Ligand SMILES: Nc1nc2c(c(=O)[nH]1)N(C=O)[C@@H](CNc1ccc(C(=O)N[C@@H](CCC(=O)O)C(=O)O)cc1)CN2
């Protein structure tokens with residue numbers, strides 16, 4: 213990378229200046245969020261169930277796991293029913309907590325009925341749950357590409373979190389198939405997911421990519 217003109221931080225064939233990448237990402241985020249907010253509640257529920265089914269297959273043996281999901285916002289697939297299924301199978305479930313911009317996320321145990329409080333962006337976060345390091349992290353995507361890169365809301369939270377954890381969890385990007393993009397113009401800080409799970413398919417090594 214040191215031989216690459218520092219003006220350019222794109223990787224591979226998709227070389228774009230960082231400011232252009234940021235502008236493109238901002239516009240693409242708005243487009244993707246608007247498009248998934250236009251799904252009907254029935255579609256969203258059906259897609260969420262299919263995604264949960266794929267996740268369950270991928271995770272495999274649940275014994276002793278700590279699994280992090282998320283509290284859905286802005287039309288993200290709702291994995292709360294899946295969290296309930298996991299909890300009733302004895303799995304410890306957790307939610308991410310953004311402490312402040314620029315810092316990694318922490319994860320706190322949470323299951324249905326536990327107290328929540330408002331966090332950053334008014335996202336509900338566990339009020340009392342113990343801080344844990346999950347074995348499995350599901351990360352909602354605003355967009356993704358088939359190289360397994362995730363486009364999020366632009367806080368860089370998941371990238372920072374995965375870069376900081378001593379023991380890397382298995383990471384599943386979660387989104388709708390409509391969020392698939394030719395590339396998200398990955399930057400040096402972007403960390404690929406192990407799998408991307410949509411209502412249609414699982415993108416990953418085992419999917420014959
Ligand atoms: N459902 C859900 N929960 C989640 C995430 C997510 O993607 N989905 N996160 C995944 O990361 C974390 C929260 N992400 C956040 C991202 C940005 C800001 C925020 O304050 N943004 C600034 C603008 C940032 C910018 O564009 O420069 C703001 O809105 O003022 C807060 C939380 C943890 N919880």
Ligand SMILES: Nc1ncnc2c1ncn2[C@@H]1O[C@H](COP(=O)(O)OP(=O)(O)OP(=O)(O)O)[C@@H](O)[C@H]1O
Pocket residue numbers: 237362363364365366367368369370371372375401402
């Ligand atoms: N490990 C890191 N260390 C320092 N800065 C980082 C790191 N990861 C990401 N960033 C910075 O965070 C900012 C946002 O990154 P990016 O556009 O990839 O966010 P995102 O993945 O869409 O957001 P999020 O993960 O919060 O949903 C970028 O300016 C980037 O430089």
